[in-house]
Amino acid sequence: MKPKVSILSLVAACAATSVWAADPDDAAFRDAFLSGNADWAAVEARAAEEGGVNIYYWGGNDLLNIWMDRVVAPAMAEKGVTLNPVRITGTKDAVDLVLAEKHSGKGIGQGSVDMIWINGENFATLKRQDALFGSFAQSLPNSVNLEWDESDPRAMLNVRDFGVPNDSAEVPWSGEQYVCAVNSARVADEDVPSTFAELKSYLEANPGKFTYVKPPHYLGNTFVQEAVYAHNPDGTGATPFQQSVDDIAPEELARLIAPGIEYLQSIEPNLLDAAGGSPRYPEDNKALDGLFLNGEIDFSCKFGLYAVAKGLEIGTYPEAAKQFVFPENTMIKNKNYLVIPGNAPNSAAALVLANWMASVDSQVSKLESVGMPSGIDGWKLSAEDAERIVNASPGLIGVTQAELDANAAPDTNATLVDVIEATWLEVIERDSTASIEEVVATAYANLGK
Amino acid sequence: MTARERRTRILQMLQLIPILSVLVILFGGALVMALLQSLGFAPWFGINTFPDFSYFGSLWGSQTFWVSLWLTLYYATVSTLLALVFGTMLALALIKAFPGKWLYKYLYKLPLMIPYTVGIALAVIMLSSGGVLSRIVAFAGLIDDPGQFPQILKTHYGWGIIAVYVWKQTPFITLAVYAVLLGIGRETEEAAAILGARRGAIFFRVTLPQILPGIVSSTLICFAFNVGAFEAPFILGGGFPDTLPVVAWRYFNDADYTLQLQGMATVVSIGIVAGVILFAYLWVYRRYERRMGRH
Amino acid sequence: MAGGNDTLSTRLSPFQKIYLLLVAGFIVGPFLPVIIQSLAFRWAWPELLPGTWWLEQREKSMLPLAWDYVLSPYSRVWEATVNTVFIGLVVTAICLAICLPVARLLARESFAGKSAFEFFLSLPLIVPEAAIGIALLMIFIRLGLAGSYAGIIIAHLIPTIPYMVRMLTAVYQGLGRDFEEQAMILGARPLQILWRVTLPMLLPGVVAGALFTFLVSTNIFLLTFFLGQGQVITLPTLLFSKISGGNLDTTAAGITLIVTLPGIILLIISERFIKEEAFGKGFGS
């Protein structure tokens, strides 16, 4: 048997072997800023001195790429900062790079990544590995656009990322909800499912006409989470999944997720291409869009409040596409963020960029051109600004905001995501003969639990 | 050896330093590091259990490793053989005269000049269920839903992967065989014909033994590439269980950093498997060469 | 009519004619739908031609679509092209510089361990790229070479050196010593010999080797992808990130065509400068 080296002991070992080295000047700036002793003008001046900022983000969205170059770069140039947008194929690549650099002794101010578009497990990894710049988000001037009062439940998405407290080490950038679209040229309105049971009977009548993105891709993970919520044997939906692995026993988690996983197993024989032997799960967003456009699948589920509106605008969605409420009550809603790594070489410029990204102007422009929903909170804005945001929206097609809000559900705790993801891979992809309980127990063990 | 001879010799050896430093330090170093890590030496992760064969043990002990290995070798072998047959046939046709030959000689080499990723893009647009072939079949009225089109990509039969390899490597083998064919000329074939040999006997007894060196070296390169290729099986493969390079890559990208050592064991396994097969191939070939009077 | 002469005939047999057509179709045929896709706005199954073309939507959209996007700086196509060519040129120059003396030595001298050395030189051809790439990544991260041009250039030397050495050795072997000796007898100094006799005679072979090296370098995906860390993009990695999901949308089709373009140019150049046999020398056992 292979010795199981836990992540935690690994981190401990790393901490022991590599002390967070530092460039003294950068370290002093970081300490001053985080303790509130640097005024914003000084930050901006320092940013201009640094002269550049490297933002790493998933480069698979052409619209976002255009917006970065066309809008963000000039806005930063005005502040004397050259934007270097690094397009990566997976957020984990940037996280790996930060950690690799950290482990090779590149400390404060000595890395190469200034900012990462992030959420969920990747953020949790950075946090666990102690590779964050620090609690900067609430010190940004534009943090007034966000709700930080934790007594307001609406503040949850700003302070917790996949259930993990983010300690303001990242600033919200965009809010999203997992929405499904139907090709109404192929499916009659009365056949559009709104529950998992209805989806199953649709698939029995129309085998092969649906699939979801393959976990561990976050679009796939989210679908699995929704199925798990909807099949929660206690009927408590998302609630128990807000706890971290530390607070929930593996047997309990296995009991909670088993019906959902079993459901996913049960629809497998009727998923795309299952007739040919094994069901096919697309690798990413684009592959999913391609299947949906060609009518290979009738429903496409992903994060994308305005995906249909934008997809019609650029020709990647079928003309008869429209959104629908699915699954009732468990449509996961979350935010994604911008994080500054601890060893960011241009931390002041990163702060300036983060601040600009939290501005009303940038959010309006992002909404208009990219169709990425606003990440700032409307009720914190002036009526005029709030209205600008509403007007900038490309629009929902087939559903209303009220319907979406009414069926919203929170994300699964990032630490549980790993376990659920591992369970899916083991049970569904690898057709493991082990029981779900055993699989969950193994996943826990792998996490060092 | 006189002093002068020694000086010349030393000067000559100095010229080898740059190439040796690239190959020994980087190439050799990478291999040694891979081996060390796969045996549990990774102090930068706080792991040092060297020598520790458990990574290989757990890898080789799992059934999916053998399935992955089988898939890797299956794709590599089938596509090399197909490319060999197609390439040799093409080379035999290309030595003949025909109108438009100059253009054809540009055309057939195109895949050689462009990256595999282009080949993958072509496979995607032609062979996927929503792709051009599927549409043509639909146009012919044979199917009315893309789901009815037989699945070519993303299956463990690997048609798509094989198609891309064959597309890219047929010109490569053609070129190698064609160059050898030009070198040997037509006379031995003519002599064989006059001696009474028919088409099959001429090819198998006279032509083939002479082009064999070109075939061996080009198939060797293709096979080794196919075993280590990543992009085609990653995009066009049938998913779990993946080919070994994809498995290794997935280990490296796993959230669990300790799996990188498992990944290294996979990498070393790829090297061992490729090495054993290629050496066996070369050994058999060398024996054959000796029998053919070549050294 | 007695047959049996087909193998000997200098003409193509009917079967060979059909075969050549099929191969041509197999090799270049798939580019046609890629061209169509690159010009489409929306091209859904089962349409044989796009339902909506890019040009119909071009004026209506605020956003650069299809070729407007591909040819804009946003697509990074230009950056990737420049990177690819730059890396290719530097790799070729370095490779040439370090392989020439080795090739000369291999062609003309015999020394202890020569065959072992030759074998070692060709090892990178048969060790799978995935193994080298992943193993190198760990070293490069330690050395700070990951994600840098220097790192990628160095890595590209590994698979290119074997080809270059083989091709140059063949050239030196073909050259023989006679010409240099003749020049010596006629009174030329070593540098004059190098510049006026050896180099001009080597030139066709050197050009062939350089083109081949450039070609191999521009085609490398895996090493660039692993070691570039997304920071150095070349044409193959740019295309990979566009199609990694297994879908070819409008802009991906456009980028596919752009990635093909340098290959076509290289093909025309190499066809002008290199005889088939020269390429063949790279593969001889």
Place this chain on the structure above:
Amino acid sequence: MTQVRLDSVRKQFGNFVAIENLDLDISSGELVALLGPSGCGKTTTLRMISGLERPSNGAIFFDGQDVSEQAVQDRNVGMVFQRYALFPHMTVEKNVAFGPSVRGESKAEIARRIDEILEVVQLTPFRTRFPAQLSGGQMQRVAVARTLITKPSILMMDEPLANLDTKLRVEMRRFIRDLQQQFGITTIFVTHDQIEAMELADRVAVIFDGQLAQYDTPERIYRYPRSLEVADFMGATNIYPGKLLSRNRVRTALGEFDCPHQNDRSVGDPVHVLLRAEALDIKTRPFTSEGSVLRGRIMARDFFGASVTYRVACNDQEIDVTENARRMLDVGDDVQLEIAPEQVWLLNG
């Protein structure tokens, strides 16, 4: 033994006519040389007889049977290629065994015949060697043996002596002659060397630009070339334009002299006079005045050991004269050349 006939054979490659209406009769057991400069079509002719090329027009008959459409494998011919075309991957005995083996003969029979033929070509000690380990002459003998073992009805050789050094040429020439006589096989060979053709062949076919210029015995072609071109190709140097003064007297810039009686030419016809260098007699003083004589002076002397050739100037013309090297004349000597009328050959002017 096979008789070969080519009937108006024509071969065209694209727009290039390689052979134009060639008629050729080769008796069975005869040894015929196809002679001509390179590119004249002689190799193409050989390849058409072998079946490696097909005539564009016309027909080829073996013993009166049209074989034009017959596949090369079915013609039972043998060919020794210029560079021998030995199979480099086979030993001597494997090379020799190839023909009978593809014809499906029994192993025992093949083994017996290999022993026999290797004895004939004196290669028994080399039977397990590969072609790369043999000398040029040995390779050629393997090529011959490989062909003879199939008992071909016609043996063809492409420039059989071209790749051999002087000593080997003599040896091989004798070998080929002996072999041909021993087996009595109809043999056709191609050469561009008129000496080789004359030495070996029973009859020589001279081919220029795809057309048969002359087909005759070596002696007749040498002595009585039918055209200037043939004369030139056969090495004649002394050719002078002139005019027929009477039916048996001719005038050239050299002077006037007697010639054989010309039945089909008329007086006053322009002609070319061919004087063979070795057919002239050189006289030193005292000069006589019998027959046709020319006066001249020796300008140069080339010594070949057995013979010596003088360049003689007479009447502002130069003429080569060859005689046995029994005596030596010196440059500057005045000499008189005697021309026997039967040694004068006239060609159309």
